[in-house]
């Protein structure tokens with residue numbers, strides 16, 4: 385009965401969907417794949433697969449470019465046969481999106497299979513995400529970030545935290561269930577604010593001891609339970625540099641997979657012009673200082689990597705454009721230049 389109902393529902397929604405935009409159709413299709421295990425299992429047979437090995441994505445270098453290859457279900461089958469593994473492996477994959485033509489995209493971690501064999505078979509290499517994010521095409525970085533974030537979450541939620549029993553993923557990988565307790569677990573991200581502090585004419589950037597030499601970025605911090613975004617911003621600015629936030633403006637957000645899934649919420653704040661003396665928290669930061677517009681524009685021209693000067697010091701540089709911190713800095717420059725024009 386349930387099968388007939390689902391088939392009728394699918395037929396009705398596909399007729400309705402023809403009236404919708406490509407985007408709406410895609411979102412409805414993906415939602416159906418998450419809700420209906422047998423529909424998703426069937427979709428896996430014609431899907432495209434992105435491969436990972438112990439959470440490192442598979443890339444191919446073509447000339448100077450790094451590509452993120454998609455494998456067809458047939459190619460996947462061929463690779464698994466090489467290892468004398470069954471197609472049941474495909475069920476370990478997680479749904480990460482689909483094309484406009486509704487070809488579903490999955491990510492699969494082949495972590496227990498011999499890495500070098502897959503690499504030579506597919507002519508590419510599994511690359512650490514910290515490198516991969518910055519060498520692939522800009523449109524592919526968010527895809528790698530979300531795919532790895534979801535695979536990491538599944539890898540670390542194999543057991544129910546209440547009963548200790550194994551949890552089972554649904555076919556799409558949008559949740560895990562403990563059948564002993566009935567608890568459903570959903571993939572999680574930690575909200576983090578990233579704040580561009582300005583006093584009206586300068587902006588404040590800081591560095592943590594773990595950053596590469598010379599790299600400065602906007603202040604960041606995890607949201608505490610119960611806090612609003614505005615409260616976290618106010619607290620982090622007070623904690624890290626001892627300043628009082630006067631006004632707040634939301635800018636953008638980004639999923640950041642390092643070291644594990646964060647939802648970066650980027651914003652601009654103004655501090656009181658009469659109170660701009662920094663009192664840095666040296667437990668968290670190594671340096672924090674004000675930058676003028678010219679210095680920021682100069683640093684933006686540099687490649688995002690350490691550059692040592694003759695005296696042994698490093699010129700300031702900022703995170704690359706894949707990081708939302710870069711977007712905040714660019715936005716601040718635009719705002720300042722339009723004000724002074």
Ligand SMILES: NC(=O)C1=CN([C@@H]2O[C@H](COP(=O)(O)OP(=O)(O)OC[C@H]3O[C@@H](n4cnc5c(N)ncnc54)[C@H](OP(=O)(O)O)[C@@H]3O)[C@@H](O)[C@H]2O)C=CC1
Pocket residue numbers: 574576578601602603604605606638640642643644646648668703707708709710
């Ligand atoms: N995409 C971008 O442009 C940028 C991204 N980021 C990301 O923002 C995140 C937070 O930045 P950061 O300034 O270090 O944060 P915080 O200033 O909040 O300090 C980090 C410390 O907070 C503690 N902490 C509290 N909650 C958590 C949690 N949910 N997960 C992990 N640690 C927690 C840990 O302390 P303890 O170890 O003592 O328990 C950790 O060392 C990082 O993941 C970083 O990669 C940062 C800047 C730019």
Ligand SMILES: [Mg+2]
Pocket residue numbers: 603604605624668
């Ligand atoms: Mg911080």
